[in-house]
Amino acid sequence: MLDPAPFHAELADGPEGGSAFWLRAEDGLRLRIAHYPAPEAAEGTVLLFPGRTEYVEKYGRVARDFAARGFHVVAIDWRGQGLADRMLEDVQTGHVHLFADYQKDVAALLDAVDMLGLPRPLHLLAHSMGGAIGLRALTRDLPVASAGFTAPMWGIRMLGPVRPAAWALSWSGARMGMGHLYAPSTGPGSYLARTAFEGNVLTTDRAGWDYMLRQVTEVPELALGGPSLRWLHEALAECLSLSRLPAPDVPCLTYLGSNERVVDPARIRARMGRWPGGRLEMIQAGEHEVLMEDMVTRSRIVSQLVAHYRQGAEEAQAAEQA
Numbered sequence: 485m486l487d488p489a490p491f492h493a494e495l496a497d498g499p500e501g502g503s504a505f506w507l508r509a510e511d512g513l514r515l516r517i518a519h520y521p522a523p524e525a526a527e528g529t530v531l532l533f534p535g536r537t538e539y540v541e542k543y544g545r546v547a548r549d550f551a552a553r554g555f556h557v558v559a560i561d562w563r564g565q566g567l568a569d570r571m572l573e574d575v576q577t578g579h580v581h582l583f584a585d586y587q588k589d590v591a592a593l594l595d596a597v598d599m600l601g602l603p604r605p606l607h608l609l610a611h612s613m614g615g616a617i618g619l620r621a622l623t624r625d626l627p628v629a630s631a632g633f634t635a636p637m638w639g640i641r642m643l644g645p646v647r648p649a650a651w652a653l654s655w656s657g658a659r660m661g662m663g664h665l666y667a668p669s670t671g672p673g674s675y676l677a678r679t680a681f682e683g684n685v686l687t688t689d690r691a692g693w694d695y696m697l698r699q700v701t702e703v704p705e706l707a708l709g710g711p712s713l714r715w716l717h718e719a720l721a722e723c724l725s726l727s728r729l730p731a732p733d734v735p736c737l738t739y740l741g742s743n744e745r746v747v748d749p750a751r752i753r754a755r756m757g758r759w760p761g762g763r764l765e766m767i768q769a770g771e772h773e774v775l776m777e778d779m780v781t782r783s784r785i786v787s788q789l790v791a792h793y794r795q796g797a798e799e800a801q802a803a804e805q806a
Contacts, residue, residue: 486599489516490567495699496544499551504540507596509588515568516540516561517596520547522554528797529602531593531628532559535612535637536578537674537708539566541699546775549786555793556602560593562586562617565708572664576672576709579664583718586617587624594627605629605800607793612747612772613637616722622732630796632789633738635772638755639723639748663714670710674700677707685745685772692776727751731759735799737792738762739785741770741777 491504496518504518518540530550532543540559547557561568563586564579571579580586597606608631610618615636622631666672675686676697687693700707711719736759740752756764765788767774767781775782 486596491518492541492699492703493544495702496541497548497695498541498544499548502544502547505596507592509563509585509592511585511588513563513569513588515563515589515592516566517593518547518559519600519602520544520551520557520559522551522556525554526556526603527554528605528607528629528793529556529558529597530607530609530793531597531626532557533590533608533610533614533618534559534562534566535614535635536711537565538611538614539699539706541703541706542696543775545695546782546786549783550790553786553790555607555790558593558597558600558602560589562589562614566706572712574664574672576707577664577666577712578708578710579712579715580718581714583616583722584620587621590617590621590626605797607796608632609634609789610636611775613719615747616719616726619726619732620722622734623726623729628734629800630735630793631732631737632792633736634774634785635740635744635747636738636752636755637719637723637747638726639751640719641744641746641748663712663717665713666710667713667716672709674707674709676700687771687773687776688769689776689778689781692773692778696773696776723748723751727755731755731762733760735792735796736762737765737789739765739767739770739774741767741772741774743769743771746772 486505489504489506493502498520501521504516507515539561543559550557564571606628608618608628611634615633681693738756756762
């Protein structure tokens with residue numbers, strides 16, 4: 485059952501008729517999804533998997549672009565962020581007990597798609613941490629005709645000497661009852677609220693920056709601080725595990741900014757280099773949030789993704805009829 489949930493339509497700036505709902509994962513945690521509708525005779529539905537710290541309103545403008553091209557969008561507040569249930573007493577800490585728990589959220593989202601009666605085929609669009617969740621879901625037969633990723637977290641960018649220290653500290657902290665503490669160099673408070681636009685690692689577009697900053701400023705409950713030691717260990721382990729798996733048999737289009745400084749570009753290039761039929765598109769001078777770059781860049785990416793989704797739908801239909 486889906487119950488109405490708060491939704492900040494003005495801040496989302498999405499297509500007309502957007503709404504949000506509460507739903508429960510199988511372990512009882514309360515999650516939030518948003519449905520951004522398309523006009524009648526829509527071609528399908530995009531499952532939008534946000535990154536760490538994100539929330540459904542952040543992708544309102546992206547959803548509006550997809551709606552204009554004939555696609556519904558459903559986005560989710562993962563456990564521990566947005567307006568979903570937070571995991572710790574310090575609600576600013578980004579935390580998860582097991583990375584596999586996010587797959588319970590994926591299952592709940594798919595149930596919601598059925599309850600809302602949204603049109604098939606389904607397509608994936610996953611950003612950053614959502615890219616790790618999405619890749620894992622694809623290996624478990626996520627029922628999509630095609631997949632798109634932006635700056636997927638298939639590895640976390642760290643300087644060489646930092647990586648073994650991060651593994652050791654996060655592993656030992658989680659086992660010594662300190663997994664709830666913030667990872668080193670992080671703390672409470674949104675990155676947007678405590679960082680100047682100049683030199684930020686998210687976007688080169690001031691309008692995109694102001695759009696995100698306004699959301700967490702006007703609705704502080706959406707904001708999230710740094711990750712916990714437990715989250716860090718779980719994320720490192722998940723990235724390593726995913727790197728050892730073959731590419732799923734799903735058409736894939738991935739975007740990466742040439743100035744990416746959050747996730748590991750080498751892991752993305754390696755993955756896409758061995759994804760049969762996969763394509764990697766570079767966004768020149770782009771930062772981590774390529775969909776929060778200027779309007780021209782966002783529109784170009786969405787148009788390319790729509791063409792990719794349409795081709796995926798045609799190939800899936802042909803395979804069914806063969």
